[in-house]
Amino acid sequence: MRELFDKTQWIRDQFPVLKRKVHGHPLVYLDNGATTQKPQSVIDRVTRFLSEEYSTVHRGVYLMSQESTEFCETVRSTIARFVNARRPEEVIFTSGTTAAINLAATALGKSVVTPGGEIVITQMEHHANIVPWQQVALATGATLKIAPIMPDGSVDLEAFERTLTPKTQIVAFPHISNVLGTVNPVAQMTAMAKTVGAIVVVDGAQGIAHHPVDVQAMGCDFYCFSAHKMYGPTGVGVLVGRYDLMDQLPPVQFGGDMIETVTFEKSTFAKLPAKFEAGTPPITEIIGMGAAVEFIESIGWNYILGHDQAILNYALAGLETIPGIQLIGTAPGKSAIISFVMDGVHPHDVGTILDMEGVAVRVGHHCAQPLMGVYDVPATIRASFSVYNTESDADGLLSALQKVRHYFQ
Amino acid sequence: MRELFDKTQWIRDQFPVLKRKVHGHPLVYLDNGATTQKPQSVIDRVTRFLSEEYSTVHRGVYLMSQESTEFCETVRSTIARFVNARRPEEVIFTSGTTAAINLAATALGKSVVTPGGEIVITQMEHHANIVPWQQVALATGATLKIAPIMPDGSVDLEAFERTLTPKTQIVAFPHISNVLGTVNPVAQMTAMAKTVGAIVVVDGAQGIAHHPVDVQAMGCDFYCFSAHKMYGPTGVGVLVGRYDLMDQLPPVQFGGDMIETVTFEKSTFAKLPAKFEAGTPPITEIIGMGAAVEFIESIGWNYILGHDQAILNYALAGLETIPGIQLIGTAPGKSAIISFVMDGVHPHDVGTILDMEGVAVRVGHHCAQPLMGVYDVPATIRASFSVYNTESDADGLLSALQKVRHYFQ
Amino acid sequence: MSRLDGLYQQLILDHNKSPRNFGKLDPHSHYSHGVNPLCGDDYEVTLQVSPDGIIEKSAFVGSGCAISKSSGSLMTSAIEGKSVADVLALKDRFLNLLICDTVTEDDRAVLGKLAVLEGVKKFPARVKCAALVWRAIEDALSESAVQTISTE
Amino acid sequence: MSRLDGLYQQLILDHNKSPRNFGKLDPHSHYSHGVNPLCGDDYEVTLQVSPDGIIEKSAFVGSGCAISKSSGSLMTSAIEGKSVADVLALKDRFLNLLICDTVTEDDRAVLGKLAVLEGVKKFPARVKCAALVWRAIEDALSESAVQTISTE
């Protein structure tokens, strides 16, 4: 464990923002579930691109545009390798997870979902994996069905299986819950969904930076994520989709680069991935995302997984010493996302007091209002950890919570 | 004119990429219609944000998140002022022009356009302002009607007026044509469209950095643009829309931040602008876009308009000295976008030879295939100028074109 | 006094722990439902207003943070017996207290115990918490009194 | 020789100006339509193939850059009288010439005049121009010969 935290210092040094002070205290950044900070390598890559290399993609015969195109296509290949996609064309750049899920939902809603069909999601969804499916259900006359979770925050697999019927057309669930930290057995759930022939969409927003992703081993049809939660830029994300399926789906956004020919009467559409990438892509952000993947690979999954568990256990042990804390989400093998409530104190007050101590956590419903209903809490406090968080960050959280107890006995 | 070009040097010095060499020649960057380079102030703002201030928006009670939120909302206000919107909530952040037009088209397609209705666009549209409307027409049973242009590349206003009927529900056209450089009389065309009660959508991709925009004076309902064509980041753009209209339109993307309440049964949606901004926005890019607007304001419209005409006239005078050049788009008062073809040489060959001389122009159909058909050319060469282009850039273009003539007499 | 001490004063913590007038008046003449979707604060405000415009009774119920809850408790305690016009004037003075630097001793005197919430001024993100029940009562006293209102 | 001189050799410029076999064979036994949507190159290739698999006549027509047009002219000149199998082998050798560093003198001898397009190798963005008509003929000779093909 010592060794783990030594490497953490080496990692911390790569994140300039971590030197910041907040209200006079060193920043303890524990809102990684919302977004992660950026390493120098990502910042530098973006700066260099903008200062020396910036150009548009696809359309230029000139050198700089060819270079930009190559940079972006190299990132596509890098990401395809990172998630073990079958081919680079399975990687569609979007503006983020939300856009990726909406893309998949809209395309599937127009082509796969039918009246009387069923869409299955779980009780632990982020709004981004609820509302698009509600809309598809509304538009198509399909039914949205909710698979329940168990008190510890893991999916009730037996109930999940019973929710699946021959009418199930889509099954969507998160890789990792952004509130509970639960790591879902994606391959197993996908296999169940496949027995009824459903298309499986995995919300990978919290998964991509915390667990190795192998879309082929998982067996899912779509996997969605955002760069900004994996040390990369905002404004870009990815929809990884099975080629043969996506090839059949209709495009969703229309404009330049996604067409083959346009006449005023009729347009024909380009092949994958262009078909789903209308307009000028987030070029700089894609290039920064490539550097983010390289950053993750430079750290390695061994460290990431080990550190995640170490910091989780350390923080949980500390939380036990503070009276009146109730954990929300205690599934075995969960990721280092800790949601909790404190007896007699509203999360909002906790958030303010923690902030005054330099501790950044998120309080609220975490875009998972229905899940709050399941646990019958209006909101939770969420501390979500990342590769650069140390024991001392966890200590900072704990002593700030003591401060909360000082005001709210 | 001398004075203008002196200021240009001061401006050039702010763009680090302009120091670059290409194939041993100083870069002559004339693909500004595709995307513009970035000034140091934009690069620095992005770098500082990522290095010292990065955090998510909306959801945090902690200081950094409040700061991020304030940065982004300040940019919203800045942009509202920049285009003279009625209120900041009329500014919706999107991932770019294409996304903005698609957003408007999808929302209007679901609520305003009806079978038998008519959508009017012009012959000079970019694919981004054709294909989304084709799709709306297809989905609703409306008809897409095309208003013709005159040989010089200006809209035939009489014909435009005749195209409008009481059935016209939407009228969409560009502020400035990306191929022809034509500056459309937006206020006049909007007034015509309003006599038949149509909703007016202006594609401002080429307008925003080249002409002052006043959406109230223009009278249009929507105005769309991308940051990357106005010295700002990729991955962000804006849909400016009339508040009372947008308030009535259904949301298009679904997820976090755009909801009011979510239950598994039903969701209700947030007010403007949140309703149309699902998911984590392009935070860094929005902040960079704010710096881009400040950059434009630091230069001032006087310079921009004067320089645009000066460089246009200088380049046109030079082109006259080269045999066999045919200009595409010669409307009076046009912007500094010069499309042309050369007798006996395909644009693609011109592009390659120019590139070897360090001159970056775009060759092809410029995402305006139907317009190529109107002029009966397969493609054009396009040199598009920006605030940092000098007489010597124009000279570079001309001597490179002489080189083309060396190969292709 | 630290900024936090200024925010979480004993009186506030006390009203948070034992909110006065916590419940729903039945019957009531006026009603409003105030929510802050971002942090989940959610209160119902009910009033019994006499025909001549005097707040005879007021109550609030719901859930939320210490600031919003103590604000509800302090508000309902402060307004009983006051006229509608006086309550609306008090509301303006109170909202002013939360955001303006020009609060006078006179203002504080009129606001009485309510002035204890002035510490919120140094926490801009919490202003809407303190204001929520006041927005709700404003709404309840307006024509369109049955709507749900929301602050963000 | 400068890179540009290597690309725009006299023979290429000559075939661009006066393309051989420029037109459409009617009747024809094989047909394909090749387009490069990005730069607008657009050609139809027609063939008359004898029952025993010999290319008796070939033609191409359409519009595009000097590289694609001269490539069409050189291709149609080179393949007449050859067997389908030989043409497909020639195509492979030609595509190899455009992208590989391992081209031998032997390759160049077999390719003959076609080897003049080797200068394209230094212009990766132009490889698809030179390849377009060859992709079209490959397509014309395959089973699914009536499709439009596109290179990007």
Ligand SMILES: Cc1ncc(COP(=O)(O)O)c(C=O)c1O
């Ligand atoms: C006139 C016009 N409209 C729309 C667009 C699309 O903009 P973007 O690619 O940034 O979405 C462009 C630029 O390519 C344009 O020039």
Ligand SMILES: Cc1ncc(COP(=O)(O)O)c(C=O)c1O
């Ligand atoms: C599980 C989950 N799904 C989806 C999202 C949405 O991601 P984004 O806001 O980047 O689109 C998030 C993050 O907010 C998340 O945690």
